[in-house]
Amino acid sequence: MYFLNAVRRRIFEPVWAVWCGSPFLQYWRELERTQYLPKDEIQQRQLDRLAAIVRYVYENNAYYRMRFNEAQINPDNMRYPEDFQRIPVLTKRDIRQHQELLISKGYEKKRLMEAKTGGSTGKYLHVYFTEQCSEWRNACARRHDRWSGWEVGEPKAYVWGNPKYQTGMKNRLRSFLLSPVLYLDTMAVTKDSVCKFAQDWKTAKPTLLFGHAHSLYILAKAVIEHGIDEIRPKAIISSSMALLPHERILIESTFGLKVFDRYGCEEVGLIASECEMHRGMHINTDNLYVEYLNEDGNPTASGQYGKIVVTDLTNWAMPFIRYRIEDMAVPCDGECPCGRTLPLMKEVSGRIADFLVRKDGARVAGISLIENTLTKYHGIEQMQIIQDDLDRMTLNIVRDSRFGEDSIRSLERSMRDVFGSDLDIHFNFVNEILPEPNGKYRFSICRIPYN
Numbered sequence: 001m002y003f004l005n006a007v008r009r010r011i012f013e014p015v016w017a018v019w020c021g022s023p024f025l026q027y028w029r030e031l032e033r034t035q036y037l038p039k040d041e042i043q044q045r046q047l048d049r050l051a052a053i054v055r056y057v058y059e060n061n062a063y064y065r066m067r068f069n070e071a072q073i074n075p076d077n078m079r080y081p082e083d084f085q086r087i088p089v090l091t092k093r094d095i096r097q098h099q100e101l102l103i104s105k106g107y108e109k110k111r112l113m114e115a116k117t118g119g120s121t122g123k124y125l126h127v128y129f130t131e132q133c134s135e136w137r138n139a140c141a142r143r144h145d146r147w148s149g150w151e152v153g154e155p156k157a158y159v160w161g162n163p164k165y166q167t168g169m170k171n172r173l174r175s176f177l178l179s180p181v182l183y184l185d186t187m188a189v190t191k192d193s194v195c196k197f198a199q200d201w202k203t204a205k206p207t208l209l210f211g212h213a214h215s216l217y218i219l220a221k222a223v224i225e226h227g228i229d230e231i232r233p234k235a236i237i238s239s240s241m242a243l244l245p246h247e248r249i250l251i252e253s254t255f256g257l258k259v260f261d262r263y264g265c266e267e268v269g270l271i272a273s274e275c276e277m278h279r280g281m282h283i284n285t286d287n288l289y290v291e292y293l294n295e296d297g298n299p300t301a302s303g304q305y306g307k308i309v310v311t312d313l314t315n316w317a318m319p320f321i322r323y324r325i326e327d328m329a330v331p332c333d334g335e336c337p338c339g340r341t342l343p344l345m346k347e348v349s350g351r352i353a354d355f356l357v358r359k360d361g362a363r364v365a366g367i368s369l370i371e372n373t374l375t376k377y378h379g380i381e382q383m384q385i386i387q388d389d390l391d392r393m394t395l396n397i398v399r400d401s402r403f404g405e406d407s408i409r410s411l412e413r414s415m416r417d418v419f420g421s422d423l424d425i426h427f428n429f430v431n432e433i434l435p436e437p438n439g440k441y442r443f444s445i446c447r448i449p450y451n
Helices: 002-020 024-034 039-060 062-070 092-097 131-147 169-178 191-204 213-225 245-255 366-376 405-419
Strands: 113-117 125-129 156-160 181-185 208-212 235-239 259-265 269-274 281-283 288-293 306-312 323-332 344-349 355-357 363-365 380-389 392-399 424-429 444-446
Touching: 002 024, 002 169, 024 131, 039 062, 039 288, 092 125, 113 131, 131 269, 156 191, 156 213, 181 191, 191 213, 208 213, 213 235, 213 245, 213 363, 235 245, 245 259, 259 281, 259 323, 269 288, 269 306, 269 344, 288 323, 355 366, 355 380, 355 444, 363 366, 366 380, 366 444, 392 405, 405 424
Parallel strands: 156 181, 156 208, 208 235, 235 259, 380 444, 392 424
Antiparallel strands: 113 125, 259 269, 269 281, 281 344, 288 306, 306 323, 323 344, 355 363, 380 392
């Protein structure tokens, strides 16, 4: 297996990149270099790219031209980063209401790649970007994957909802030749599915275990409960939701490895990752400019919680300038002993997802359910699922006029397909779904006690 992994890394991947004309390897090699640049050089590169995309959107994007004019902003006279803070913050509501205006001149949606996301707060968005932007984001993710100890060419195992199984001969061949992936679907985490995952592990021999934070926790509990010994990763990466301290402890003690926590979102890709020192998460400054704002919209001080606002430096087709993600984090000064000069953030909060429970005892990841159902329905601005018991569920929904009786009946069918035909569903239409007192949004809440 070691020999095959080396062949994938040294022969198959370079040949494939040349054949497809992909810039991915070029991007990745550049990113491996930039993480160690002097701090001042990293900051200047970031500000130069920030100024470039601001000038571009003013000339080529109808939405930003409108917002800049309203705020009396002229990019030619801006100082960075001081004047950049005058640009109005972009919200999820803005994106949904002005999607067409947000596509820059010279780009057509039908020729762009699309991502549809339910998001950490239960709000769906359509995001468009070029293939080059996608390759850049993938290269960023690879750089951070390698921090965990995983190496290029080695198979991966995903504990994830909505597995992206490869279809078609070309895609299956590409997966085998470059980096095979094994999945455990979080839509149904049962004893049988975990045992099958363990058996498949023996054949595929993945080295990286990657998944939703709480899904990894559920897997670790199942490994202990059922005495499973086959799942032996050499690296673990947690993503998609907050990794709680007790979850980290159990995962690490079960597999005998440190967990590498990661933070990102579908809209802008990877935002920050832990390195081997685990002193915080290094920000992906090659792709993003990150701000932390207080309640007044002003920058917070180091060590204080702030609302995360990001600017994507590579998506010029559908630019995200000062995009408020609706999460919070703490900026962290100082240098990391790992030697990387990428700045740090810590204590990311605002995301938490309970697992819901089916009558057969299987647990359903809230984030997977949101992605499977919410993004299918027009007119839902925000959604929260509350499971009171095995037979009863409440759906809190912020809707617009497009979400009518037909949508209600269709959503009922989707929920009953997962939780049983006799599920009692109560629809509660509200103006807003507020975060919890601790500032975290919960898009699924399970009130059925379980350990």
